[in-house]
Structures are given as C-alpha cells and as structure tokens.
Amino acid sequence: MAERLQKVIANAGFCSRRKAEQMILNGQVTVNGKVVRELGTKVEGHEKIEVGGVPVEMESKVYFLLNKPKNMISAVSDDRDRAVVTDCFSGRDVSQRIYPVGRLDYDTSGALILTNDGEFANLMMHPSGEIEKVYVAKVRGHITNAEVFKLEKGVNIDGRLTAPAKARVLSYDRRSDTSMVRLVIHEGRYHQVKRMFENLGFAVRKLRRTHFSFLTVDDLAPGEWRRLSNNEVRQLRELALTENKEKTQ
Ligand code: URA
DSSP states (O other): OOEEHHHHHHHTTSSOHHHHHHHHHTTOEEETTEEOOOTTOEEOSOSOEEETTEEOOOOOOOEEEEEEOSSOBSSSOOTTOOOBGGGGGTTSSOOSOOEESSOOOTTEEEEEEEESOHHHHHHHHOTTTOOOEEEEEEEESOOOHHHHHHHHHOOEETTEEOOOOEEEEEEEETTTTEEEEEEEESOOOTTHHHHHHHHHTOOEEEEEEEEETTEEOTTSOTTOEEEOOHHHHHHHHHHHHHHHHHHHO
C-alpha cells in the first residue's frame, strides 16, 4: 500500500517524521534518483529512497502473537527497568522494531500481538473497529449469572456505558471463594475488564486474555510467540474493516 514519503523515512527509523518533512522540503531526499520536494508524495515501498545520499533501508512488515506472561510491561522499554514484552524477542532473530498492539496490564497474561506495521496496529485498535477479545477473569467472591448479565448490557465507566458484551460464569470455588468468568468485549478502554467487575463490586484477582479475535495462545507457553501467517494478517484486517463498516452504517 502506498504511503507518504516522510512516513516511510520515519518508519525506517531514519529520523522523526517532522525531520523527514524538513529534509524533503530542503531537497535532500531522492526517490529513484530524483529529488522530491512535495510532502504529499507517496511511495509503494520498492523505490530507492535516499536522504542526503544515504539509502533508507525499509523494514519488512512483521506480525507476531505472544503469550504474554504476567509481571511484564506491554511496552518496548520501562523507566523502572521491569521486564517488557519485547524482551521475549531479544536474541531471537527479530531485527525489526516491533511494539505491542494495545496493551495488557502488568499482571494480565495472554494473547498480545506485536508488529512494526503502524497502519495495521491502528486498524486493530480503532475504537469503531475493535475486534473481539475474550478474557477469563478470576474474581473474588461468588458472582452469579444474573450479575454478570449486567456486564452484557453495559456498565458505566467514566460516565460512559461500555458497549454490549458477552459474559458467563464458568465456575465458583467455595474454598478460595473465587469465581471464574468469561467475558467477550470489543472495546479496549483503560483497565476495562477490571473496571467492569469493580463496577459490580468484584475485584479481579487474575486476568487472562484467551483470544484476540480468532487467535488463541493455547499452544504457546508463557513468553513464547509465533509469527502470524499472511492469511491470519489478512483475515484480521478484513474483520476490523468489516466491523468498522458495520458500525458506521
Ligand atoms: N482489561 C483490563 O482491565 N486489563 C487488561 O490487561 C486488559 C483488559
């Protein structure tokens, strides 16, 4: 897909997008040997781009599914030096600058996608196209189906109702006085699942994302990852675009 020249230069890690714009305007950027000064110029990705005579190496797009362990930050670095999800990829033949698509809390485990494709990441996280995510929560206390039904209809978080969801009690353990609940949501608001349960008066003790759309991490041990196939990436795009369209109609 064609992308703006300044974005391609920035995505290649050459410099910031703003700096790339400045260099284009200054006539320092060539595409296939010709100086380009137009900021709107689009490139496909196969052109020879040079900035000040230095070739811009374009990264190929990569997509991974990680089974995020708990006690790990969904980021590429942490100012408190805690483990981050990209640590799972270090020394493993992944040279691209990947980052997580959205976030799971430090203490949440499960399915997390990482990529270096900004457009794909935005599509996955777009509020109107958010694709289905399944969580299994262990909550303190005995929660009933009648109570979790309130989650389906929507609860108030920060003055706004959550979108329709699906919820079902899986089990109750009398000894530990905890309930397991399966919750399917489309949104990705900050601490959404924990706050939905808090709204009902139940604290989440453990949270796991079992599915990101049709993807599961059943075959991956915590900290393990695999590459998504081209077909999976295409299907995710199609799902997000379809849901975007349906919601705007
Ligand atoms: N909702 C939460 O509260 N935490 C997560 O990590 C994901 C969804």
